[in-house]
Amino acid sequence: MARITFLEAIYQAQAEELERDPAVFMMGEDIRCNVFGTTTGFVERFGEERIRDTPISENGFIGAAGGAAMVGMRPIVDATLSSFLYPAMDQICSIIAKSRYIYGGQARLPLVIRSCMFYGNSNAAQHSDRPYPMFMNMPGLKIIAPSDAADMKGLLKAAIRDDDPVMCFEDGTCWMNKAEVPDDPDFVVPIGKGDIKREGTDITVIAIAGGVNVALKAAKQLQGEGISVEVIDPRTLVPLDRELILKSVRKTGRAICVDPANRTCSAASEIAATIVEEAFDALRSPVVRITTPDTHLPFSPHIEKPLYPSVERIVDAARRLVGAVQYQSA
Amino acid sequence: MTAIGDNDRRLEKYRRMQRIRQFETKAETIHAAGEIPGALHTYAGMEASGVGACMALRDDDYMVGTHRSHGHPIAKGSTLRPLMAELLGKATGVCKGKGGSMHLSDFSMGSLGETSIVGSGGPVAAGAALGAKLQGLDRVALCFFGDGASSEGAIHEGMNLAAVWKLPAIFVCENNRFGMSTPTSSAVAGANVADRAHGYGIPGVIVDGQDVDAVEDAVREAVDRARAGKGPTLIETKTYRYSDHAVNMGRDLTPRGPEHEEWVGRDPIALYRARLVSDGVAEADLAAIENAIADEVADALSFARESAYPTFEEAFDHVFVERLPIPADVAAHANLGA
Ligand SMILES: Cc1ncc(C[n+]2csc(CCOP(=O)(O)OP(=O)(O)O)c2C)c(N)n1
Numbered sequence: 246m247a248r249i250t251f252l253e254a255i256y257q258a259q260a261e262e263l264e265r266d267p268a269v270f271m272m273g274e275d276i277r278c279n280v281f282g283t284t285t286g287f288v289e290r291f292g293e294e295r296i297r298d299t300p301i302s303e304n305g306f307i308g309a310a311g312g313a314a315m316v317g318m319r320p321i322v323d324a325t326l327s328s329f330l331y332p333a334m335d336q337i338c339s340i341i342a343k344s345r346y347i348y349g350g351q352a353r354l355p356l357v358i359r360s361c362m363f364y365g366n367s368n369a370a371q372h373s374d375r376p377y378p379m380f381m382n383m384p385g386l387k388i389i390a391p392s393d394a395a396d397m398k399g400l401l402k403a404a405i406r407d408d409d410p411v412m413c414f415e416d417g418t419c420w421m422n423k424a425e426v427p428d429d430p431d432f433v434v435p436i437g438k439g440d441i442k443r444e445g446t447d448i449t450v451i452a453i454a455g456g457v458n459v460a461l462k463a464a465k466q467l468q469g470e471g472i473s474v475e476v477i478d479p480r481t482l483v484p485l486d487r488e489l490i491l492k493s494v495r496k497t498g499r500a501i502c503v504d505p506a507n508r509t510c511s512a513a514s515e516i517a518a519t520i521v522e523e524a525f526d527a528l529r530s531p532v533v534r535i536t537t538p539d540t541h542l543p544f545s546p547h548i549e550k551p552l553y554p555s556v557e558r559i560v561d562a563a564r565r566l567v568g569a570v571q572y573q574s575a
Numbered sequence: 576m577t578a579i580g581d582n583d584r585r586l587e588k589y590r591r592m593q594r595i596r597q598f599e600t601k602a603e604t605i606h607a608a609g610e611i612p613g614a615l616h617t618y619a620g621m622e623a624s625g626v627g628a629c630m631a632l633r634d635d636d637y638m639v640g641t642h643r644s645h646g647h648p649i650a651k652g653s654t655l656r657p658l659m660a661e662l663l664g665k666a667t668g669v670c671k672g673k674g675g676s677m678h679l680s681d682f683s684m685g686s687l688g689e690t691s692i693v694g695s696g697g698p699v700a701a702g703a704a705l706g707a708k709l710q711g712l713d714r715v716a717l718c719f720f721g722d723g724a725s726s727e728g729a730i731h732e733g734m735n736l737a738a739v740w741k742l743p744a745i746f747v748c749e750n751n752r753f754g755m756s757t758p759t760s761s762a763v764a765g766a767n768v769a770d771r772a773h774g775y776g777i778p779g780v781i782v783d784g785q786d787v788d789a790v791e792d793a794v795r796e797a798v799d800r801a802r803a804g805k806g807p808t809l810i811e812t813k814t815y816r817y818s819d820h821a822v823n824m825g826r827d828l829t830p831r832g833p834e835h836e837e838w839v840g841r842d843p844i845a846l847y848r849a850r851l852v853s854d855g856v857a858e859a860d861l862a863a864i865e866n867a868i869a870d871e872v873a874d875a876l877s878f879a880r881e882s883a884y885p886t887f888e889e890a891f892d893h894v895f896v897e898r899l900p901i902p903a904d905v906a907a908h909a910n911l912g913a
Binding site: 295302305307308312313318344345346350353387 | 672682698893899
């Protein structure tokens with residue numbers, strides 16, 4: 246065990262898997278110079294053949310990862326920022342997500358597409374996206390969105406070992422957060438299993454990626470007001486650990502979904518719908534979504550920051566839900 | 576790899592071209608009769624392009640194709656039964672009834688997909704070539720695409736990647752003079768798609784797509800170059816598609832000019848037959864090949880007809896390596912309908 250950052254966790258996961266399996270290799274723009282610190286010393290250690298700088302050509306090299314995976318390699322593509330996935334929608338959606346299905350199981354695509362969600366720091370609309378819900382709507386892609394360093398390392402290692410394509414969304418607001426992370430090279434966090442980040446009895450808050458840390462802060466504050474919050478981190482969005490979420494909601498009877506993505510068709514929307522469909526009888530109040538509104542992200546920090554889920558918005562919603570119950574029972 | 580002697584190799588080319596033509600003629604007939612669901616894009620007129628290119632490949636080389644997917648697998652050596660079964664949507668189909676006419680892709684013959692998103696095979700071929708290189712294998716990856724597809728960014732990204740990394744890839748543009756209804760001349764800037772190779776610093780080769788030997792020679796040179804680590808080649812086969820974009824649509828899309836008769840007069844199969852005969856191959860031997868293939872096609876069709884449809888559960892297979900859970904309400908109604 247060592248206390249490391251989220252970024253260090255990414256570095257360790259990749260280094261260990263590159264070490265373990267010669268079929269693993271990396272591609273991306275400017276990864277040799279190591280823009281974010283997740284590939285430090287990789288060229289020296291693994292060579293230029295396995296650590297490849299690509300042309301600025303997202304559709305090309307993400308698709309090439311698909312081709313390489315089809316012939317037995319296990320590529321990790323570093324697509325830098327999640328906004329750069331859009332030029333590669335063709336290859337991600339038409340080739341990577343669908344080839345196994347459309348060819349009746351003849352193809353296997355063990356690859357990982359990593360990208361950072363780099364929001365909340367005045368980079369304006371084209372560089373501030375959290376696009377995982379779009380990919381949740383496309384069958385054939387597994388999606389992980391961890392919130393702490395231990396999950397980041399364990400899930401990324403699981404993703405690299407997985408035989409299906411996995412998209413890894415790395416929340417930039419978590420980059421510098423530290424956690425105790427096992428150094429066992431076989432430490433993996435299973436894809437598809439959520440985690441209870443904090444136990445509680447009054448309200449379940451299901452939070453995605455960086456939203457988890459906001460939710461934990463809100464839970465702490467609400468504790469002081471006598472409201473006990475359970476915080477669930479699904480960690481994997483596809484497949485989603487519905488059972489863990491439903492079990493918690495059946496216990497607390499109330500649910501808030503915290504999601505940094507835009508509201509319409511967000512992960513929160515899917516989770517809220519699932520709760521209403523499957524645990525309606527247990528609900529004591531409406532299911533609430535705390536998301537980013539359906540607008541683009543402005544440059545000016547003054548108006549950008551208030552758009553994302555905040556401690557205040559979660560606390561308000563929690564008070565409302567609990568109050569609503571007291572009102573009904575009065 | 577099957578060893579083919581020189582004379583046999585020539586007969587094999589003839590056999591594969593005949594197989595494509597007869598397979599599709601049958602498919603077109605039963606499609607018109609409603610036995611094949613969906614659209615049917617035929618390859619008639621282009622057989623020399625696919626067969627010439629694939630005959631320059633080894634069995635273990637990779638190939639990525641297009642929505643016009645019947646010719647490529649047959650050219651690469653696939654057998655007809657699973658292909659015909661796929662056209663009928665049967666479980667014994669090469670894609671288990673999940674792909675259909677636009678996606679006849681036989682991975683056992685090195686295929687990595689016949690993709691119907693125009694141009695999307697380019698990066699896949701570059702990636703397969705990269706995989707072969709990283710694995711130290713001397714396999715090559717060949718990408719078929721159309722003149723219409725040559726304007727898609729994906730093709731260019733694939734070629735650029737293959738060129739900068741000197742990957743063992745071959746890009747074969749099958750220029751059949753139209754993309755859907757649009758003549759190449761009004762969609763592709765410049766006289767030839769092959770000229771674009773200069774932009775990538777790789778050879779650009781133009782070849783008569785009606786001459787199976789010429790195509791084979793051009794592709795073989797590119798394959799040798801690729802195996803020697805010298806990188807990709809762009810080859811443009813000048814060819815022609817006889818049918819409309821898709822057949823039995825009830826409406827003609829593709830405007831045909833006076834050159835139509837000229838192209839039909841240079842049918843690649845007839846041209847090759849005449850060449851074989853003038854080289855001394857007995858007409859009876861060629862007729863025997865034609866008859867044998869007619870039997871193969873008939874056998875493939877009976878096989879396809881007798882095969883079962885996929886079970887409903889299979890709709891949930893192959894999204895991931897593990898089958899997806901089937902929603903109870905969907906399953907209940909599917910069973911009612913079955
Ligand atoms: C990305 C994309 N855009 C449009 C289409 C519709 N479409 C299918 S085939 C075709 C024409 C393709 O022309 P070409 O590449 O020359 O191949 P050909 O059909 O002539 O063999 C078009 C536009 C498509 N399948 N994919």
